[in-house]
Amino acid sequence: MTEIERAAGGVLYRRSGDRVEVCLVHRPRYDDWSLPKGKLAGGEQPLAGALREVEEETGSAGIPELRLPDVDYTMPGGRPKNVAYWLMRAASDGPVQDTAEVDELAWLPLAEAGARLTYPEETTVLARVASLPPVTAVIALVRHARAGERKKWAGRDELRPIDPVGAKQADRIAALLTPFRPRRLVAATPLRCTQTLEPLAAALGDRPIVRDGAFAEPSGPDGLPARVAAARARLAELRAQERVVVCSQGKLMPHLLASVHGSDDHEPFKTPKGDGWLLAWSGERLLGASRL
Numbered sequence: 001m002t003e004i005e006r007a008a009g010g011v012l013y014r015r016s017g018d019r020v021e022v023c024l025v026h027r028p029r030y031d032d033w034s035l036p037k038g039k040l041a042g043g044e045q046p047l048a049g050a051l052r053e054v055e056e057e058t059g060s061a062g063i064p065e066l067r068l069p070d071v072d073y074t075m076p077g078g079r080p081k082n083v084a085y086w087l088m089r090a091a092s093d094g095p096v097q098d099t100a101e102v103d104e105l106a107w108l109p110l111a112e113a114g115a116r117l118t119y120p121e122e123t124t125v126l127a128r129v130a131s132l133p134p135v136t137a138v139i140a141l142v143r144h145a146r147a148g149e150r151k152k153w154a155g156r157d158e159l160r161p162i163d164p165v166g167a168k169q170a171d172r173i174a175a176l177l178t179p180f181r182p183r184r185l186v187a188a189t190p191l192r193c194t195q196t197l198e199p200l201a202a203a204l205g206d207r208p209i210v211r212d213g214a215f216a217e218p219s220g221p222d223g224l225p226a227r228v229a230a231a232r233a234r235l236a237e238l239r240a241q242e243r244v245v246v247c248s249q250g251k252l253m254p255h256l257l258a259s260v261h262g263s264d265d266h267e268p269f270k271t272p273k274g275d276g277w278l279l280a281w282s283g284e285r286l287l288g289a290s291r292l
Helices: 046-058 110-116 120-130 164-180 191-203 221-241 253-260
Strands: 005-016 019-027 032-034 037-039 062-067 071-074 080-090 104-109 137-143 184-187 209-211 243-248 276-282 285-291
Touching (some): 005 046, 005 062, 019 046, 037 046, 046 062, 046 164, 062 285, 137 164, 164 243, 191 209, 221 243, 221 253, 253 285
Parallel strands (some): 005 080
Antiparallel strands (some): 071 080
């Protein structure tokens, strides 16, 4: 079986008055106009690769908001390729870094950008963006990093710390979410939740971490419905901050995510330790949940 080549990129947008403009790049090697994208480095997460490629090819740092449809096609020679795309808000404006790959940028309204694109597959990505209402808030909901085994911890469970693997996971979360530029960091009350966000807080200039019991697991299953309701209410309040990172726990998160989706099935939302989701809203409407 031929190995799929993995790549990632983004629809980088900015607002100009009442209209939305997106950034296209011209690549002299192919004489084409495309969305900024590129191959993933070995072991690189798609979101991290998308952020890197967009900044290298456009000079603008992007704030990730929502996973967009992937594009699949076959390269010359028959090798399949998959490109993961993210919607990103432009957060800066600098010179193109990868001048060997890109020689010109164009900021265009969505309709003009769709007409300028060389590849029809990428117009489907822009069509998805055109169908979206404005993104008003994004919350990154992450599960705490690994903290050893509960049965091997002799102290109070709330004080169980992350282990060496968990420390690496916390560093990875920090690297992935620093470009998100969160305005607030919130952690469930157990120590391991606060520790998971500490590298991110340090990367953001020692941003304070607010502890919130609404995102902690209840003491037993009977308390789960009330805790889910409390966590949903807190998410609604936190949306006013526009960009927030919340660290929660594994027994609560799937039920919370199912609830905000209006679903009774929590299985699709089970989340490994050290992983999480980006939840994007337009007002009170959830636009999507994208796995980190």
